Amino acid sequence: MIARLLSGGVQGSSEYRDYQDALVKRNASLILALLRCEYFGGHLPQLDELVTMLRVPKAVLTSSLESLTRGKFLEHDEEGYHFIPVTEDLPRIAFFCNQSLVSNHYGVIQDYLIGAEESFREFGYRMIIRDDFTSVGSKLNIAKRLWDEGVHGFVFSGFAEPRIRQWVLESRIPAIVVGNATLYQQDLARVCADNVGGVQQMLRYLVSQGHTEIACYAVGLENYHGIQERARSFEFGIEEMGMTPIRDLMFREVHSPDVARKASEIFLKIPIRPTAILCLSDREAFELMNELRASGIEIPRQVSIVGFENSMNAHISDPPLTSVEIFAVEMGRVAASFMKNEIQMRQIPVSMVLPAKVIVRQSIHPKGIAIANLIAERAKKTTKIPLPEM
Numbered sequence: 011m012i013a014r015l016l017s018g019g020v021q022g023s024s025e026y027r028d029y030q031d032a033l034v035k036r037n038a039s040l041i042l043a044l045l046r047c048e049y050f051g052g053h054l055p056q057l058d059e060l061v062t063m064l065r066v067p068k069a070v071l072t073s074s075l076e077s078l079t080r081g082k083f084l085e086h087d088e089e090g091y092h093f094i095p096v097t098e099d100l101p102r103i104a105f106f107c108n109q110s111l112v113s114n115h116y117g118v119i120q121d122y123l124i125g126a127e128e129s130f131r132e133f134g135y136r137m138i139i140r141d142d143f144t145s146v147g148s149k150l151n152i153a154k155r156l157w158d159e160g161v162h163g164f165v166f167s168g169f170a171e172p173r174i175r176q177w178v179l180e181s182r183i184p185a186i187v188v189g190n191a192t193l194y195q196q197d198l199a200r201v202c203a204d205n206v207g208g209v210q211q212m213l214r215y216l217v218s219q220g221h222t223e224i225a226c227y228a229v230g231l232e233n234y235h236g237i238q239e240r241a242r243s244f245e246f247g248i249e250e251m252g253m254t255p256i257r258d259l260m261f262r263e264v265h266s267p268d269v270a271r272k273a274s275e276i277f278l279k280i281p282i283r284p285t286a287i288l289c290l291s292d293r294e295a296f297e298l299m300n301e302l303r304a305s306g307i308e309i310p311r312q313v314s315i316v317g318f319e320n321s322m323n324a325h326i327s328d329p330p331l332t333s334v335e336i337f338a339v340e341m342g343r344v345a346a347s348f349m350k351n352e353i354q355m356r357q358i359p360v361s362m363v364l365p366a367k368v369i370v371r372q373s374i375h376p377k378g379i380a381i382a383n384l385i386a387e388r389a390k391k392t393t394k395i396p397l398p399e400m
Contacts, residue, residue, distance in 0.1 A: 029325040030070065036322060037066055038074040040120050042083055043127040045093045047105065047139045054084070054093050063112045100136040103349065104156050106149065107141040107167040117321050118338045119167050122188050125342025126165055133350045135162065146171045157183060163349050170198055184352040188345040190236025199352070199359045201345045203319075203336035205236055208366030209243035209288070212316055212334055215368050216286050217251060219375070221314065224248060225256035225277075225284035229269050229294055232262040240290045240318060256284050267297065274301035277313075285313065286374070292317040292324055295331055299373075303328075314374040330371035337364050 041060075044050060054060075057075070061068050075091050078084040085092045105126060107119055127137045138161070143149040150173055153164060163184030166174070168191035175197040178185045187200040216224055226244045230237050241260060248255040258280060259273045277283060289295035295317035299309055309315055309329060317324060317333035324331040341364055351357055 032325070033066070033070050033322060034073040034077060036124075037064065037071060038077045039124045039128075040064070041074060042078060043124050043137075044111070044139070045083075046127060046131070047123075047137045049111065049139050054091050056090055098136070100134060101162045102156075102160070103130055103135050103137050103163050103165060103346075104153070104161045105137050105139045105165045105167065106143075106153070107139065108143060108149075108169045110141050111139065117323075118319055118336075119189070121338035122167050122342040122345070125339035125344075126188070126346045127342075129343045129346035130349075133346065135350075137165075146173055150174055150177060153177070157181065162353055165345055165349065166192075166198075168192065170195065182356070184349055184356075186345050186348055186352070188341055190239070191234050193235035193239060196361075197359060199348055199357060199362070201341045201348070201362045201364065202236065203338075203341070204363050204366040205239040206243040208318060208334035208336065208368075209240050210247050211366060211368045212288060212318075213244070213247040213251070215370070216288070216314070216316070216374070219314075221286040222253055223256065223282065223284045223286070224253070225259050225287045227259040227273055227287050227289045227294055227298055229261050229263070229265045229290075231260060233264055237290050244288060244290075256280075259287065265293070270294065270297035270301045273298055274305050274307075277302065277307075278305055283313065287313060287315050289315065289317045292319045292321040292331060292333055295333070295373075296323065296327055299327065299331075310373050310375040316373060320369050324369070324371065327373075329373045332371045332373045333369055335367045335369050337366075340364060 041054075045054060055063065057068065057071065060066075061071055064071065066074075075084060075086075079086050079091065083094060085094055105123060107123075109119070111120060111123065123139070130137050138156075140152055140156075143152065149171070153174065154177070164178065164186075166185065166187045168187075168189040170185075170187045170192045172195075175195060177183075179197055185198050187195070187198050188202075190202050190205060193200065193202055213224065226241060228237055228241045231241060245255045245257075258276050261269055261273070263269065277287075287298065289298060295315055299315050302309060302313070302315075307313060315331065317331050318336070319338070320333040320335040324333045344362055344364065348357065348362070
């Protein structure tokens with residue numbers, strides 16, 4: 011994904027160089043966090059294997075590894091790069107993720123990890139990662155074993171199932187949920203994004219640019235609380251502004267590549283197409299843009315596309331994606347700070363909502379005009395009506 015986007019970037023431009031620098035720094039932070047958490051078993055994989063795992067261009071990844079070498083975190087010889095472990099006996103915190111961290115291609119969960127690991131280390135703790143669950147039962151068994159082995163607490167990324175929460179409460183275990191997948195539980199403290207505020211800000215910006223026909227593209231409405239909250243905020247915000255929500259692209263089914271294709275086909279059949287589409291995550295925005303472009307739709311000339319989460323790929327998608335920043339790294343840091351206090355003295359299970367901010371890029375037409383609608387309206391006015399024969 012990143013390699014393809016980078017290949018479309020304007021080589022040599024200041025924006026392109028800034029993004030490459032940020033990508034190098036971000037991947038260096040991710041690799042260091044994974045190594046410190048013993049995600050690779052204490053041994054750094056070979057460069058080609060890392061490229062495949064992290065889906066980052068080899069040149070960028072090499073720069074990240076060189077940066078870690080200069081920082082004395084890695085050694086480099088003819089056989090490759092090697093992690094320099096620091097011998098320390100620190101109390102451990104477990105970071106649980108329901109999906110593979112290295113397959114999380116849009117990076118939000120990785121950003122939670124980076125922020126949490128850096129903060130826990132400052133507080134004198136060492137994190138370990140588990141993302142190899144096959145069921146809620148296996149997740150619970152692994153958690154129980156780690157607790158018996160002396161882990162001091164748990165950070166649950168996204169999902170904290172009822173059985174897990176019940177065990178945590180009954181055993182009085184320090185724990186927190188970070189992310190937007192499990193928002194409505196009140197058993198454990200949670201750190202999440204301002205989904206409502208972020209959507210409202212984006213809608214106001216779209217309207218300020220002249221958009222009044224706005225659709226929402228949502229996937230996973232059946233399963234993800236954060237997506238549900240963003241969808242409700244979209245509908246409420248549109249109605250509050252006196253407009254009609256366009257719901258044609260809202261799906262209850264879980265994510266798959268076929269959903270974006272289906273959404274593109276539906277979009278093409280809408281008689282008067284929306285001038286803008288609010289995608290409820292950046293991943294959905296990237297996939298929808300690809301499908302629309304394959305169908306001959308020009309973005310943003312014919313439709314503006316915006317996302318949510320401001321992932322690292324938003325800088326260099328084609329076109330660069332306007333998105334809502336949710337400050338995912340900071341969410342990880344806030345979770346670690348709460349956990350430090352929770353370990354020392356049991357805390358009230360509060361909900362901590364970080365602010366959201368619209369980041370404007372080139373995926374919105376500057377005047378909010380969708381050419382597709384103009385063409386459709388013009389075609390209506392010039393339709394030839396057959397006259398009766400004389």
